[in-house]
Amino acid sequence: xxxxxxxxxxxxAPAPRRLSRQLLSYTLIGGxxxxxxxxxxxxxxxxxxxxEQFANAISTTLGIANNFVLNARFTFERRDRLVVRxxxxxxxxxxxxxxxxxxxxxxxxxxxxxxxxxxxGSLPLVLALQFVLNRKWSFA
Numbered sequence: 001x002x003x004x005x006x007x008x009x010x011x012x013a014p015a016p017r018r019l020s021r022q023l024l025s026y027t028l029i030g031g032x033x034x035x036x037x038x039x040x041x042x043x044x045x046x047x048x049x050x051x052e053q054f055a056n057a058i059s060t061t062l063g064i065a066n067n068f069v070l071n072a073r074f075t076f077e078r079r080d081r082l083v084v085r086x087x088x089x090x091x092x093x094x095x096x097x098x099x100x101x102x103x104x105x106x107x108x109x110x111x112x113x114x115x116x117x118x119x120x121g122s123l124p125l126v127l128a129l130q131f132v133l134n135r136k137w138s139f140a
Contacts, residue, residue: 023131025075029067030127037063041119052108052115056100064093076139088138095133096126 037059044055068089072078078085100122107113 022075022135026071026131026134027127029070029075030131032070033063033067034123034127036066038119038123042116045115052104052119053101056104056119057097060093060097060100061090064090064096067093071134071139076135078139085138089134092130092133092138096130099126099129 040059040062041055044050044058045052048055050058068086071089072082072085100119103118103122104115107118108115
């Protein structure tokens with residue numbers, strides 16, 4: 001048998017299996033948020049003619065709220081300090097909005113590439129960045 005070498009007041013690193021489960025759950029939940037985000041973006045930008053920056057902010061905010069509720073319940077199983085956790089989760093979500101808006105500026109405004117393609121292409125990058133930030137800060 002090996003002794004527990006975790007210092008008092010600290011937590012051990014999660015087992016690889018738990019980390020894999022969290023990543024899978026986060027990705028699946030993220031998929032529901034992405035679907036909501038993309039549908040709302042398409043409705044606001046393509047159907048209603050709203051500017052892509054504003055449509056992105058609204059659609060992403062709805063996706064963030066969806067993902068917070070589901071991740072708090074299922075992925076990270078944390079139901080304490082929900083207001084603080086939501087504010088942190090939303091702050092992390094704002095990094096996704098900012099990154100996507102930078103990509104819009106570079107590729108849509110700068111190179112004339114369709115905003116819908118940029119939005120769809122940005123999603124995997126944003127998801128990976130936000131998983132790391134949310135795991136280490138929002139739900140730590």
